[in-house]
Amino acid sequence: MWKIKAQLQEQQANAQSGPLKVPEGFKQVEKGKPMYYNDKRQVYWSGEDGKTYVYDAVMERYSLLYDGKAFDIRIAVGSCFHEKAFQARHVLVKDLAKAAQAMRMSVEHLDRPCALYALYEGHRGKPGSGAANVCAEFCVKQLHQKLLPKLSAFRGFWEDTRLEVAMRESFEELDAEFIDKHPGATDGCCATVALVTGARVVIATLGDVAAVVCMRNGEAEEFAKPHVVPGVDDDDDDEEDDLPNGGPADAGNPPPIQWTRSLGDAEFKKSDSSPRLLSTPDVKVLHLEPKHLGIAFVCRALYNAIGKSTAARLILKEGASVKERVI
Incomplete structure (x- = not known):
């Protein structure tokens, strides 16, 4: 019953x-x-x-359908350039959602804070020619226009792998468009880009710029290593596999460029060019924890001169005053 x-x-x-x-x-x-x-x-x-x-x-x-969550994370951003770094450019988009709205898109499904930061290190540009580096100037204006449509197209939860793919595709499309629109340009640029979404930072590196993660205890981790020709730097003996055409640099006949990946540099993107450069970045996702204090993007020449410990001290000094995560 x-x-x-x-x-x-x-x-x-x-x-x-x-x-x-x-x-x-x-x-x-x-x-x-x-x-x-x-x-x-x-x-x-x-x-x-x-x-x-x-x-x-x-x-x-x-x-x-995923509703973006707000994380209790505040970000302080700063930059410093040498007066002779006429080809270096940076991008600071502190609110990527507003940038998307201006393009009539929505990324409200991404966790907040939602921001984009980038450092472009141009090379082979001509000082005094108006735009010091055509490639760097192009990337500053165009990268977010490649990335935002991808981010807005899917309103579910973005897993790490999906974020990595979107960043790689954006770099490759950016490079192809620049070469197509500027067929006579000889200059190029290296880059490191950080996409912040909630407690995750998607870091993409291409070429001559290092990314250093700084801890609150003063330690530093080289999160993204520059892609350079083997032999150029004393501590880069493990980079041989990163050289597309293989083989170490010849000390008696140094390569015309010292990196293995870049945006632009059209003459070195051809199938028969030597060296042959790639436009696909390395992409990693950093999950922020209380131990993390900040991230420093440093051009290779400066990075070799000051080292990661000095970069960490600079971040610590800045972090002590603002008491928040620093990029």
């Missing part, structure tokens, strides 16, 4: 709750299927669980 009674109670509860009510603005995608679509919001609603989904075209499946 108790079993029959329990079944009756369950049936009554189901009858009272009834089927899930379809939210206003949603239309059934296919007759007999519990999936509904809102064209204005461009989201799906499931009649099975009452949750909202987006379609993931990359994975070819439905993913839960």
Whole structure:
């Protein structure tokens, strides 16, 4: 009898709750299927669980709509350039969501803070020619226009791997467009870019710029190593595999450039060029923890001169005054 009674109670509860009510603005995608679509919001609603989904075209499946979370992280940003560094440029986008809105896009599904920081180290530019480095100037204005459409296209949760792929593709597309639009340009640039989303920092490095993660205890970690020709720096003996055309640098006949990856440098992107450069960056994701204090982007020549310990001390000095994470 108790079993029959329990079944009756369950049936009554189901009858009272009834089927899930379809939210206003949603239309059934296919007759007999519990999936509904809102064209204005461009989201799906499931009649099975009452949750909202987006379609993931990359994975070819439905993913839960993700609402970006706000993390209790504040960021202080600073920069310092030598007066002769006429080809160096930097980008500080402290609110990437506002930048996206200006382009009529939305990245509200990304965790906050949401920001973008970049250092471009130009080379082979001509001083006094208006734009000191055409490639660096182009990248400053165009990288976010490659990255933001990718970030706005998927409103589910962005896993680390997906963020890494978006950054790599943005670099490669940026390089291809620059070479296409500036076929006669000989200059190029190296870069390190940080995309901050919540408690994660996606760091992409290409060429001659190092990224150093500084800890609150004063220690420093070389998070991203510059891509340089083997033999150029004494401590770069392990970089031989990074050289696209293979082999160490010839001390008697040094290479025309000292890095193995860059944006621009069109003459070294051809299949028969020597050396042959790549435009694909190394990308890593740093998950911020209380032990982390800041990140320093340092051009290789300066980095070799001051070392990671000095970079860490500079960050510590800045961090002591603002008491927040520093990039």
